[in-house]
Amino acid sequence: MKKIDNTTRYERLRERYMNGDLSRRSFLGLLGAAGAAYGVVTPYRAFAQDVKEVRFDGWGGVVSEALRENAFDPFTAETGIKVVDGTFGGGDEYLSRVKASQPGEYNIAHLSGVFDYARYHNLGLSSELNEANIPNLEYVIPKLIDVFRKVSGGTLSCVPYDYGTTGIAYNRKHISDDEMQEKGAKILLDESRKGKIAGWSDWRTRMWYAALQTGQSPNDIQDVEAAWDAVRQHRDLSLKYWGSGAELMSLLAEEEVYVTEGWSGRIFALQEQGHDIGYMDPPNGFGWQECMYVMKGSPMEACEELLNFMLAPETSIAVAEGQNYPPALDPQKVDLGTKIPTLPAFDPNGTLENLTFADPAYWNGHEAEWSKTFGRVQKGY
Amino acid sequence: MSVEAREKRQPWILLSPALTAITLLLFIPLLFILVYSFWLRTATGADEVGFYLDNWREALTDAFYRDILLHTLKVAAITTVVCAVLGYPAAYFIARSKGNKPVLLLLLMLPFWISYIIRTMSWINILGVSGALNTFLLWVGIINEPMQMLYNEATVILGLVHFLLPFMVLNVFVSLDGIDETLEDAANSLGATRWQSFLQVTLPLSLPGLAAGGLLCFVLGAGTYITPLVLGGTSDAMFANLVFEAIITQLNWPLGSALSLMLLAVLGALVMIYNRYLGMAQLMKGLG
Numbered sequence: 299m300k301k302i303d304n305t306t307r308y309e310r311l312r313e314r315y316m317n318g319d320l321s322r323r324s325f326l327g328l329l330g331a332a333g334a335a336y337g338v339v340t341p342y343r344a345f346a347q348d349v350k351e352v353r354f355d356g357w358g359g360v361v362s363e364a365l366r367e368n369a370f371d372p373f374t375a376e377t378g379i380k381v382v383d384g385t386f387g388g389g390d391e392y393l394s395r396v397k398a399s400q401p402g403e404y405n406i407a408h409l410s411g412v413f414d415y416a417r418y419h420n421l422g423l424s425s426e427l428n429e430a431n432i433p434n435l436e437y438v439i440p441k442l443i444d445v446f447r448k449v450s451g452g453t454l455s456c457v458p459y460d461y462g463t464t465g466i467a468y469n470r471k472h473i474s475d476d477e478m479q480e481k482g483a484k485i486l487l488d489e490s491r492k493g494k495i496a497g498w499s500d501w502r503t504r505m506w507y508a509a510l511q512t513g514q515s516p517n518d519i520q521d522v523e524a525a526w527d528a529v530r531q532h533r534d535l536s537l538k539y540w541g542s543g544a545e546l547m548s549l550l551a552e553e554e555v556y557v558t559e560g561w562s563g564r565i566f567a568l569q570e571q572g573h574d575i576g577y578m579d580p581p582n583g584f585g586w587q588e589c590m591y592v593m594k595g596s597p598m599e600a601c602e603e604l605l606n607f608m609l610a611p612e613t614s615i616a617v618a619e620g621q622n623y624p625p626a627l628d629p630q631k632v633d634l635g636t637k638i639p640t641l642p643a644f645d646p647n648g649t650l651e652n653l654t655f656a657d658p659a660y661w662n663g664h665e666a667e668w669s670k671t672f673g674r675v676q677k678g679y
Numbered sequence: 680m681s682v683e684a685r686e687k688r689q690p691w692i693l694l695s696p697a698l699t700a701i702t703l704l705l706f707i708p709l710l711f712i713l714v715y716s717f718w719l720r721t722a723t724g725a726d727e728v729g730f731y732l733d734n735w736r737e738a739l740t741d742a743f744y745r746d747i748l749l750h751t752l753k754v755a756a757i758t759t760v761v762c763a764v765l766g767y768p769a770a771y772f773i774a775r776s777k778g779n780k781p782v783l784l785l786l787l788m789l790p791f792w793i794s795y796i797i798r799t800m801s802w803i804n805i806l807g808v809s810g811a812l813n814t815f816l817l818w819v820g821i822i823n824e825p826m827q828m829l830y831n832e833a834t835v836i837l838g839l840v841h842f843l844l845p846f847m848v849l850n851v852f853v854s855l856d857g858i859d860e861t862l863e864d865a866a867n868s869l870g871a872t873r874w875q876s877f878l879q880v881t882l883p884l885s886l887p888g889l890a891a892g893g894l895l896c897f898v899l900g901a902g903t904y905i906t907p908l909v910l911g912g913t914s915d916a917m918f919a920n921l922v923f924e925a926i927i928t929q930l931n932w933p934l935g936s937a938l939s940l941m942l943l944a945v946l947g948a949l950v951m952i953y954n955r956y957l958g959m960a961q962l963m964k965g966l967g
Binding site for chain 1 (some may be wrong): 720722723724725743747803807808809810825827829830908912913914916921924925926927928929930931932
């Protein structure tokens with residue numbers, strides 16, 4: 299049956315009225331009914347409309363560039379759905395923005411760590427993905443998926459996307475590989491390098507490294523005071539706490555500091571640029587897995603389509619090579635090419651047993667107290 | 680309606696768009712912040728609605744907040760004094776220049792065309808270890824290795840002065856521009872030297888502009904958080920950084936609200952004192 303548009307429909311009605319086939323009363327009545335129907339339906343049209351764009355928020359810098367070039371632009375070309383990408387400096391900052399927003403305003407976030415996933419989930423922000431719409435999920439390392447399922451009661455609100463570490467980055471002109479091997483995490487407390495040390499202004503990272511420096515397990519810190527003392531000692535020796543990947547790279551590249559913790563992918567990017575920066579994951583170094591988290595209230599089918607596109611091996615590998623973090627794809631199922639096996643933190647077995655991840659229950663249980671305490675310690679208290 | 684009643688209503692009708700905007704964009708959000716300050720943050724980060732005085736008790740009695748507030752006021756005061764010392768001669772020069780005044784005023788406004796954050800970050804390229812200044816000093820042989828100049832209280836003050844100096848210059852300029860130049864001539868003809876006529880005639884008459892500029896610099900300086908974040912070291916945080924951390928990092932909106940109202944109250948009190956003794960008219964002239 300041929301579809302007719304509203305203009306044609308109105309013109310036919312008018313013709314019938316002008317020909318005398320329709321009384322004036324019926325004509326006006328039909329027009330009124332059409333107007334009322336339009337008024338009633340309009341507010342709900344948005345729900346039935348085709349989704350034109352999806353909002354994505356991530357870490358900015360080389361990570362955003364890699365996603366834009368290898369995933370978002372090709373996705374838009376293929377589906378016509380625009381991906382609007384914003385950036386944030388960390389999961390805490392982003393959570394604050396989401397809290398101040400309306401449901402549906404933010405759609406997909408590149409979250410770091412299962413602890414972030416658990417935090418967002420506990421605040422009631424999770425959606426429920428229809429996994430049938432994401433067939434490429436089959437290529438992902440099962441261990442990475444299982445930890446998320448455990449948090450959200452069997453369902454998923456995200457897909458794992460990549461993993462990496464926060465290890466120690468050091469300037470090889472001033473610190474040798476041998477010295478790093480010998481001192482490990484304690485190099486960040488080396489008094490002879492006062493003013494040439496930096497650190498991330500993230501309370502979790504500070505406490506994690508303080509645990510390593512005081513010989514404790516990061517996921518079970520017994521002597522909390524000793525750990526805070528180590529945080530204070532590091533603060534007094536540091537030139538600055540950095541707050542973004544760009545700042546981290548600038549501090550190392552400009553030689554403002556010689557040693558700091560660093561994100562594995564960003565340090566690899568510095569090495570690719572020709573800077574003589576070493577990178578080391580000390581024993582029990584901070585491992586994390588990142589995911590693409592879909593917020594409640596988002597257009598689910600469009601988001602699932604985007605996630606499936608992003609997980610396609612060719613896309614995922616291209617993004618991983620661009621952002622320098624290994625993808626969540628299982629190397630036992632997918633050939634990851636030649637560059638990815640050279641990236642820091644890469645696990646050729648796909649078991650990730652060599653990485654230590656933050657226990658979400660433990661870290662989120664201390665979040666309120668430790669983030670506040672760090673706010674004070676950071677400022678000299 | 681009588682003419683008298685109509686005349687009484689007219690100012691309110693004319694003011695109503697501005698009053699509506701101020702009510703919607705300032706007073707109602709402030710009311711929200713006030714209400715928020717009595718709520719509590721739960722362990723998960725969600726807010727607990729109620730009437731709790733915990734945030735206010737913490738903000739008003741904890742020495743940590745008091746010390747950072749005093750540090751903030753100190754940094755703002757130093758910045759204001761530096762702006763006054765640097766800004767007054769510049770404003771005097773502009774006010775007394777005959778033909779170049781519009782060009783000089785345009786040059787003064789130029790920095791406002793560039794983002795404040797970019798202007799602040801430009802100091803990293805100037806004062807950094809491999810920045811312009813170190814490179815120059817190494818090149819001419821004054822130093823043998825780069826000096827560490829960034830990330831301390833001095834660079835925070837430098838960044839604030841860079842940001843606030845035009846506000847001071849504009850206010851002082853407006854004040855100086857309004858002074859009748861023949862007054863100085865009269866003082867000179869009565870035997871005063873140029874320096875004496877400046878000290879006894881021009882300076883006292885321009886003090887309201889200096890005070891208005893000082894107030895603006897102080898209030899804006901005390902409320903900043905970007906400059907200490909970009910140019911400060913580990914212990915150079917200012918009070919607004921605490922508000923930022925409470926709200927953004929710790930997701931503690933209730934405490935952040937109490938802290939922001941506390942800062943607002945302190946700075947508001949300063950504005951009230953200024954208004955009591957000098958009036959807001961001069962400030963409006965400067966802003967205009």
